[in-house]
Amino acid sequence: MSNLFSSSIGKKLIMSVTGLFLVLFLLLHLSINLLLIFSEEAFNEASHFMATNPVIYVMQYILAAGFIIHITWASMLTLQNRAARPVKYSNNDPAENSTWSSRNMYVLGSLILIFLFIHIFNFFYKIKFSEVENDYELVTGTFRIWYFSLIYILGFVFLGLHLNHAFHSAFQTIGWSNKIWMKRLKIIGTIYAIVISIGFAIIPLFFLIPELF
Amino acid sequence: MNITLKIWRQKNAKAKGQFVEYPLSDVSPEMSFLEMLDALNNKLVKEGTDPVAFDNDCREGICGMCSLYINGRAHGQETRTTTCELHMRVFKDGETISIEPWRSKAFPVVKDLIVDRNAFDKIIQAGGFISVNTGSASDSNSIPVSKAKADDAFDSASCIGCGACVATCKNSSAMLFVSAKVSQLANFPQGQVEAAKRAKNMVAKMDELGFGNCTNTGACEVECPKGISIKNIAKLNREYLSAKLSD
Ligand code: HEM
Numbered sequence: 041m042s043n044l045f046s047s048s049i050g051k052k053l054i055m056s057v058t059g060l061f062l063v064l065f066l067l068l069h070l071s072i073n074l075l076l077i078f079s080e081e082a083f084n085e086a087s088h089f090m091a092t093n094p095v096i097y098v099m100q101y102i103l104a105a106g107f108i109i110h111i112t113w114a115s116m117l118t119l120q121n122r123a124a125r126p127v128k129y130s131n132n133d134p135a136e137n138s139t140w141s142s143r144n145m146y147v148l149g150s151l152i153l154i155f156l157f158i159h160i161f162n163f164f165y166k167i168k169f170s171e172v173e174n175d176y177e178l179v180t181g182t183f184r185i186w187y188f189s190l191i192y193i194l195g196f197v198f199l200g201l202h203l204n205h206a207f208h209s210a211f212q213t214i215g216w217s218n219k220i221w222m223k224r225l226k227i228i229g230t231i232y233a234i235v236i237s238i239g240f241a242i243i244p245l246f247f248l249i250p251e252l253f
Numbered sequence: 254m255n256i257t258l259k260i261w262r263q264k265n266a267k268a269k270g271q272f273v274e275y276p277l278s279d280v281s282p283e284m285s286f287l288e289m290l291d292a293l294n295n296k297l298v299k300e301g302t303d304p305v306a307f308d309n310d311c312r313e314g315i316c317g318m319c320s321l322y323i324n325g326r327a328h329g330q331e332t333r334t335t336t337c338e339l340h341m342r343v344f345k346d347g348e349t350i351s352i353e354p355w356r357s358k359a360f361p362v363v364k365d366l367i368v369d370r371n372a373f374d375k376i377i378q379a380g381g382f383i384s385v386n387t388g389s390a391s392d393s394n395s396i397p398v399s400k401a402k403a404d405d406a407f408d409s410a411s412c413i414g415c416g417a418c419v420a421t422c423k424n425s426s427a428m429l430f431v432s433a434k435v436s437q438l439a440n441f442p443q444g445q446v447e448a449a450k451r452a453k454n455m456v457a458k459m460d461e462l463g464f465g466n467c468t469n470t471g472a473c474e475v476e477c478p479k480g481i482s483i484k485n486i487a488k489l490n491r492e493y494l495s496a497k498l499s500d
Pocket residue numbers: 052053055056057058059060062063066110111114115117118145146148149150152153202205206207209210211213214466467468469
């Protein structure tokens with residue numbers, strides 16, 4: 041056990057487990073957000089529940105830790121990986137053997153991180169530290185501003201690309217894959233990535249589109 | 254056909270290398286890639302220039318020595334093909350072909366296109382074998398191995414240690430190579446005895462030698478001339494993690 045987490049596979053295990061935890065979190069987050077479309081009351085209730093329930097209170101620290109660990113280890117691994125090829129190829133054609141997102145996970149992750157800061161400031165920070173009467177009004181009011189909606193939609197595109205590679209990759213890392221399951225996991229991962237990115241993107245669009253006409 | 258070659262020239266491990274362009278005429282489309290390089294070297298020797306150093310041995314796709322990055326691809330653009338099995342007919346007349354050595358911290362350039370792949374030998378020495386008491390050969394059927402496992406082991410065993418997986422991986426990871434050997438031996442009852450130790454030692458050696466961390470891009474299995482599947486990497490991860498967790 042001692043040096044498991046200093047080995048390459050151990051570090052990747054940390055990426056995979058934190059990543060899968062975030063994958064589950066996104067599903068929960070999306071289901072609550074979709075309430076926005078259906079009912080102001082239900083959303084406010086769910087939002088209030090999330091803000092006051094003690095289990096959720098603990099969970100938000102675990103979630104923050106999940107993000108911080110995922111990002112720290114991602115940076116560490118990416119730096120090591122860059123160092124493993126000090127002289128680059130002058131002619132390289134990686135598009136022939138791998139997907140763009142698989143090669144740009146750190147770039148996509150960093151873009152997601154920028155989005156995350158904006159997102160936390162917009163909602164979480166305001167709800168926590170200033171007097172917000174109505175969470176529903178705050179969220180829908182933000183989405184009616186076109187550039188905020190655009191930032192959110194772009195964020196979901198980056199997230200979708202990240203997830204499309206991340207899902208099957210996480211299972212491969214923990215060893216839960218083989219020739220047949222790799223194919224299945226790729227399909228499930230793509231469906232998951234589409235559900236998450238489109239599912240989240242519908243919400244700002246739902247409030248923005250009526251504003252435009 | 255007439256072609257232009259853009260080749261990486263580097264006097265020795267310490268020297269700073271650069272690309273040099275060589276025009277070459279009268280190349281037959283039937284020539285193998287290495288025969289074409291022989292023709293270039295004949296010409297260079299006649300002109301009194303230092304010939305281009307490149308590795309090769311069997312020239313029939315089994316030794317894994319011919320390690321060239323051709324037009325941005327390990328072993329060139331053909332799939333399941335080593336550089337020595339690549340033929341000039343896949344190139345166009347008048348084409349400029351770039352040739353670089355494998356680029357990886359763990360595979361330092363020795364001269365021109367030759368890299369030192371000793372790191373692979375060190376990984377094998379760390380556990381890529383089965384310890385047996387030699388003596389008279391035992392009856393081959395005394396230890397039963399299922400057909401499925403035997404086939405699987407044979408597929409993994411077809412790795413020739415060429416290093417294309419490392420060369421092509423954006424992280425210079427050696428996981429495909431290591432996983433091929435670990436899964437091959439884990440498929441046999443004889444290999445299972447040392448399976449946990451083998452996975453731990455080979456991975457520790459791989460990490461120590463400066464290879465990068467796998468991010469499952471899958472580039473290695475596309476470029477591997479022997480079609481080694483990344484299912485082996487999943488198996489290595491399983492073997493390694495269960496070995497570590499039961500320590
Ligand atoms: C909600 C947000 C996120 C989710 C759900 C998520 C999920 C995942 C998952 C499941 C993996 C696959 C792990 C594996 O291959 O074993 C992964 C990989 C990765 N993530 Fe994220 N991630 C998120 C945000 C981020 C952020 C903010 C960054 C960094 C700045 C980041 C950087 C990376 C990198 C570089 C990898 C590839 C590392 C590797 O395969 O070793 N991710 N992510």
